[in-house]
Amino acid sequence: MEYAAQWNWVALAYGITYFALIAHTASIAIRITRAHKKLDELS
Amino acid sequence: MKWYAKFVIPAVVIIGVLGVLMVNLSSALVYYNTPAEVQTREAGESRLRLAGQVVAGSVIEEDTTVVFTVQDCDIAVSVIHTGTPPQLFSEGIGVVVEGTWNGEMFVSDTMLVMHDEQYRADAGDYDQDLHTCSES
Amino acid sequence: MTANEHRTTVWPWIVMAVAGFHVFVASMTVPPDALQGQLSRIMYVHVPAAWLAYLAFGITMLGSAMYLWKKDLKWDRRAHASAEIGVMFTGMTIVLGMVWAKPTWGVWWTWDARLTLTAIMFFVYLGYLALRRTTDNLDMRAKRSAILGVLAIVQVPLVHFSVIWWRSLHQAPTLLNPEGPSMDTSMVITLLIAVSGFTVMYVAMMFKRIELSRLEDAVLVSEQTSSGPIAGHGITSPDLTGGS
Structure with a gap:
C-alpha cells in the first residue's frame, strides 16, 4: 500500500473540513458586521 | 419584480x-444483483451489476484483464474484468462489477470495491459480511 | 450611536477552535484500519458531518413546528439558522464522501441509494433556503418555510436507513449497528470524540447564526417601517397586522 498517497487523501479531506467550517463561520461574522452597519445607517 | x-x-x-x-x-x-440472480439471467447485452466476495486463490492477473471468481451465499460466478482494478482490490474483499452476463461468465469493464462497516486495527479481527446473503 | 452598541459574543469562536483542535488530534493519533490504512481517518470527519446534518435538520423541524404552534418568530430564526448550517454539513458530507470513495471504492460518485438520497436532501434544503427569499414579509416567510421545514425531515430517516432498506454500495452504519459497534474500542472512542466535537461546533455556530438572524430581521423591519429608530428593538416581533 502506498502510504504517501493515502496521506494525501487524508490531508485533502481534513483540508476541506476545516476550510468549510472556517469559511462558514467567517461568512456569519462578516454578515453580522454588515447588518450592524446597515442598522446604524437606518437609525 | x-x-x-x-x-x-x-x-x-x-x-x-x-x-x-x-x-x-x-x-x-437495487444497486446490484447477487451471483444467484445473475445465473438465472438470460445471456445478453443488457448491463447489470454483480456483487460478491472475491474468492481466495481465484485471481489471475494478465496484461489488461483480471479473471476471478466472486461468491455470495455459496454461489460463485466467474468474472473477466478489463481495466485496472481499484487500489483496495484483493482476495477476500467485496466487489461490485458492472457489465454483461454471457451465460457462462460475467464480462466487466467497471469495478468498485465494496467494504463492510467494520473497522479493525488488526487484520486478524476482520470477518467481512456484506449482508447480501439473507436478502435473496 | 447609543442604541446599536455592536455588542457581539466572542466565546463561540474560541469554543469552535478548541473543539476543532481536539477532533484533529484524536483522529490523527488513533490506529489506522487494517484494510483501508490511513484512509480510515476520513471517517472521523465524514461520519460526524453526516450526523450533524441530521441533527441540524432535526432542529429545523423542531423550530418549524414550534413556530407553527407559537407563532413566535424566534422559532423561525432558529429553524433558519439550523437549516443553513445543516446544508453546509450535508455538502461537507458529500464532498468528504467523494474524497473517501475515490481511493476506496474506486469512483468519486455512483448512483447508489445512500448517495442519491443524500444529494436529494441537500437540494431540498437548498430549496428551503431559496423559499425564504420569496417574500420580505416576516410572518409569511416564517409560515411557508415552517411547513417545508416540518415536511422535509422525512428525508433524514430515509437517508440513514437507505443502506439497510435497499441494496447499496455504501456500507451499513458502524456505530448504530443493531449488533453493537463493529469497530475497535479505540476507534469508537475517537469517533465519539469527533461527533461531540462537531456537535459543540454546531452549537457555537448556532449562537452566532441566530444572532445574525436577529440582526437581519431587525434590518428588514427597520427598512419596512422606515421611521423612527428601530435598532436595538429588533428582537421584538414586528407588528405587521394585515400585511401581505
Missing part, C-alpha cells in the same frame, strides 16, 4: 436537479 427573479431562478435550477436525481433513484434502489 425583485423577489420573483430571486426565487424563480434558484427554484428552476433546484427542481431540475431534483428531477435528474429522482430518475436515478429508481435504479439506485
Whole structure:
C-alpha cells in the first residue's frame, strides 16, 4: 500500500473540513458586521 | 419584480436537479444483483451489476484483464474484468462489477470495491459480511 | 450611536477552535484500519458531518413546528439558522464522501441509494433556503418555510436507513449497528470524540447564526417601517397586522 498517497487523501479531506467550517463561520461574522452597519445607517 | 427573479431562478435550477436525481433513484434502489440472480439471467447485452466476495486463490492477473471468481451465499460466478482494478482490490474483499452476463461468465469493464462497516486495527479481527446473503 | 452598541459574543469562536483542535488530534493519533490504512481517518470527519446534518435538520423541524404552534418568530430564526448550517454539513458530507470513495471504492460518485438520497436532501434544503427569499414579509416567510421545514425531515430517516432498506454500495452504519459497534474500542472512542466535537461546533455556530438572524430581521423591519429608530428593538416581533 502506498502510504504517501493515502496521506494525501487524508490531508485533502481534513483540508476541506476545516476550510468549510472556517469559511462558514467567517461568512456569519462578516454578515453580522454588515447588518450592524446597515442598522446604524437606518437609525 | 425583485423577489420573483430571486426565487424563480434558484427554484428552476433546484427542481431540475431534483428531477435528474429522482430518475436515478429508481435504479439506485437495487444497486446490484447477487451471483444467484445473475445465473438465472438470460445471456445478453443488457448491463447489470454483480456483487460478491472475491474468492481466495481465484485471481489471475494478465496484461489488461483480471479473471476471478466472486461468491455470495455459496454461489460463485466467474468474472473477466478489463481495466485496472481499484487500489483496495484483493482476495477476500467485496466487489461490485458492472457489465454483461454471457451465460457462462460475467464480462466487466467497471469495478468498485465494496467494504463492510467494520473497522479493525488488526487484520486478524476482520470477518467481512456484506449482508447480501439473507436478502435473496 | 447609543442604541446599536455592536455588542457581539466572542466565546463561540474560541469554543469552535478548541473543539476543532481536539477532533484533529484524536483522529490523527488513533490506529489506522487494517484494510483501508490511513484512509480510515476520513471517517472521523465524514461520519460526524453526516450526523450533524441530521441533527441540524432535526432542529429545523423542531423550530418549524414550534413556530407553527407559537407563532413566535424566534422559532423561525432558529429553524433558519439550523437549516443553513445543516446544508453546509450535508455538502461537507458529500464532498468528504467523494474524497473517501475515490481511493476506496474506486469512483468519486455512483448512483447508489445512500448517495442519491443524500444529494436529494441537500437540494431540498437548498430549496428551503431559496423559499425564504420569496417574500420580505416576516410572518409569511416564517409560515411557508415552517411547513417545508416540518415536511422535509422525512428525508433524514430515509437517508440513514437507505443502506439497510435497499441494496447499496455504501456500507451499513458502524456505530448504530443493531449488533453493537463493529469497530475497535479505540476507534469508537475517537469517533465519539469527533461527533461531540462537531456537535459543540454546531452549537457555537448556532449562537452566532441566530444572532445574525436577529440582526437581519431587525434590518428588514427597520427598512419596512422606515421611521423612527428601530435598532436595538429588533428582537421584538414586528407588528405587521394585515400585511401581505
